[in-house]
Amino acid sequence: MSTQLDDLYNDHILDHFECPYHKGAIDHPSCSRTEKNPLCGDVVTLQLQINPEGKVENAYFDGKGCAISQAAASILCEHVEGKSVDELEKFQARDMLDLLKVPLTASRQKCGLLGFRLLKTLIYEQHPEENEHSVSPSDTLNTPVSNTDNE
Amino acid sequence: MSTQLDDLYNDHILDHFECPYHKGAIDHPSCSRTEKNPLCGDVVTLQLQINPEGKVENAYFDGKGCAISQAAASILCEHVEGKSVDELEKFQARDMLDLLKVPLTASRQKCGLLGFRLLKTLIYEQHPEENEHSVSPSDTLNTPVSNTDNE
């Protein structure tokens, strides 16, 4: 149960939050997508430039929201560049959380995985035919908690 | 809380149940009314013959149901005969329960008061103008428990 939260906002996260990697827009992205977490209003746009060999040459994000969602998107962009679409298909939510290097409580995982969800959808759309009979991204992207709002 | 139920089905009740007083019908009653307790299916019809002086000359009931509802209707008929409408207006649920001479739990009071409810409505209808601004019978007839059915 207990998670040591003191480490959450460490230099790794805060550096990415304050000086994000590739925050902005690509002129002619191969694909682009925006998503919102209505609960906290986090918004992230992810844009990829994929070369004919199926490699991500450029990854940019834009958005606003909590430090976790924005830092995670920045860390994600840094990570995916140079990776092939095939490699990224194997990239799991767990791997994303590992990349953040900080313990996220269930309730904050949705923030940490917002950019990742976009990535998975974009990658999935690269091979829609192939994936026809496999699981849809929404099946694999369920975070542990259905993080809806209530009081 | 605790009520000694052993006395409930005593000779007074059972005699009235088995050999009811004035069970049947009057040919030309002054007023007549039937009511049902949907919970247990008890049905009672009460008929009164009221003379010009406002005295109940004859009271008959008919019906079927549990011993309590039927015995109580019989006891009621015995009691009201010879009483004036004015007297019966003052007759309260508490008085009816006293007449039964047995302790009724909240849940069985509806049975014991079924005939009484009819009486109150019939009496009330004798003077509708007078009563216009007073409480309606449904206000005064609420038994302690709303004895509806559920499981």
Added chain:
Amino acid sequence: MTATLRPTWTAETIRRDFPILEKRLPNGQPLVYLDNAATSQKPQVVINAVRDCYETYYSNVHRGVHQLGDRVTEELEGSRAKIQKFVGANEPEEIIFTSGTTMSINLVANGWGRRFLSEGDEVLVTEMEHHANLVPWQQIVREKNARLRYIPITAEGRLDKEQLESLIGPRTKMIAVTTMSNVLGTINDIHALSEAASSCGARLLVDAAQSVAHMPTNVLSPRVDFLAFSGHKIYGPSGIGVLYGRRELLEAMDPFLCGGNMISEVHRDESTWGELPAKFEAGTLPIAPAIGLGTAIDYVQQLGWQEIHDVETTLTRRAWDVLTEIPGLHIVGPPADERGSIISFTVDRLHPHDLATLVDQKGVAIRAGHHCTMPLHDVLQMIATARASFAVYNTLEEVDILADAIRHARKVMRLS
């Protein structure tokens, strides 16, 4: 999780789990609780689960930006996952927390019915349904100019399969049926009904309120579209119920209750709905009861279905034997071996309410009335019946006490 912690148990050992069974009644008698079909008693573990929630980690769920919120959400979602496995559903999102069976069925009648029923469509129910699985359908078919039709029962209180064949057809859009009659004890053949539903493309809703504590529940074999039950009849807390619905259907349906939690975005004049299960869980859930229900399900699974079945059929057979010996006593419904642990009966010249009051003097709690099945009682041509219903903690001695109490009642009423 479902490992048998009690490889062998008897009513005697299990009774210690239920604090109320050790108490004396106001009249000083020990309690003989035979009203389990109305609601069951709660084991200490369930009572403690509710208390522990309030005493150690209570807060609101799904808002866990704080530690308590994380913990309570984890517990609630853990309970949902238990229920998912318990009913054999594919995904936890198909499990909706409601306030009870009644609410679950109202949700479907409104959320599915208002959208998918049209003029001339037919909803098929049975003559043995509880009002909870009748009145919501009466209301929605009236609104939609659709029609409610009844699968009749045989003289022995079973569904009439031949009539079923002739009732289903292209207009049948929903078959809504109980798994176990709360009066007759009849266990319905859900396999046959599932096949009937698929043969005509209808949806199948099962009201598992009565069966869920007594036999395994599985929504995939035979496949059902909706399944409803209440926590309070399966040794769980009061105030919590469950609706299982297949994902595609839940996604296609309109929400029922509206408010917080069930939305994605609220604008001034319109809103968009949240994802499952939130879409159907408006407002603050019954948090502690929902968590307690998870504990109750653990408890039942630890007992084991075979063991539960053995204990309960022994009770039911004994009851059948000793009750049928009582002069003037008539049991409704199928034979002892083909029913759940419910026995409804009448005694000649002894009104069920008088009977219930009289056996109560001996500490025996049974029920009398129409048991929320007026149409069934019309078919039976009875106004009311008395009902004894058994649970895992009842004993053969209690069955004998019931029989003695009925004999005593006859004596008091001058019938013997």
Added chain:
Amino acid sequence: MTATLRPTWTAETIRRDFPILEKRLPNGQPLVYLDNAATSQKPQVVINAVRDCYETYYSNVHRGVHQLGDRVTEELEGSRAKIQKFVGANEPEEIIFTSGTTMSINLVANGWGRRFLSEGDEVLVTEMEHHANLVPWQQIVREKNARLRYIPITAEGRLDKEQLESLIGPRTKMIAVTTMSNVLGTINDIHALSEAASSCGARLLVDAAQSVAHMPTNVLSPRVDFLAFSGHKIYGPSGIGVLYGRRELLEAMDPFLCGGNMISEVHRDESTWGELPAKFEAGTLPIAPAIGLGTAIDYVQQLGWQEIHDVETTLTRRAWDVLTEIPGLHIVGPPADERGSIISFTVDRLHPHDLATLVDQKGVAIRAGHHCTMPLHDVLQMIATARASFAVYNTLEEVDILADAIRHARKVMRLS
């Protein structure tokens, strides 16, 4: 019953009544619970009332042909009578048990709205309503081709009375408004709204979810037609709520949920409805939570409204003072003296979710988000706010811990 058993009490003495407040959080910190507007903690007497119900007299209500049934019905109806007096209603039959505020408002929107709203009619809400008092109205006005209109708020977060004047008219059929905003803390002038409603012949529904634990509730002066609240925000169990409705209205309305208990007679194709309150209480009620709510109400009344008000305004003023000293912190809504014990705020360059997570490290539970008031947040031009809300058991020290934790959060986030 409402005799002041504690003529003087302080947060310190009262804290001992709440077992959770003595527990440590998973991270070892003491709990500073400032999320009371979401849900409040439970005193031992309430926890025990629920437990005692299960351990000593639990069974189903309104079927008391046995002793347990009589007892549990007496307790439940006793709780209803307490609630009746608590809200100042004329009759216990005007008190409907529901699963919560959300359910209560849905009941009115459907049971009243479906019958009494017509094309062109208007339902008036405010910009500060909780989704529970918005989305049900959105749905029913859409169904009826009626219209939802909003009473705007002023820059300080109060209802704009001049606008109110111009909004009401002959088409206004319902005014549905919160007694206290769960974000701004604003306490609305129900007197003025009650007059506005009678001036145009509209019904008035008040959502008392936020005020009910903090100030007296009375449905007769000023007169309101419907009043809704939840047990879990007034130190009561989860899973229970209340709807008060005036008898004439409840009698004229259609039922909402259908099933057992709410009927008088069920025939094959139609049913007749039971009397109040049963007509609106379909199915098995949340029995133990309903009884526990009665105990919670006793508890609050023993504290006394004046005492509660004094304690809570002291907390709110202190919070105002210490929070406004924090650089970049902005409070939304009216001044400390004119609000309930709720303070929502933002901190420049510190997202409310990050803030809530960071203060949680210090054991402080606050909330972050839109608090189920998206239209209000649109008006405020904010996506989310952080919210601290106080109850009788909070202390001035806790307020200071909150302020320190926010300062610490700013430091961690490199803002100071």
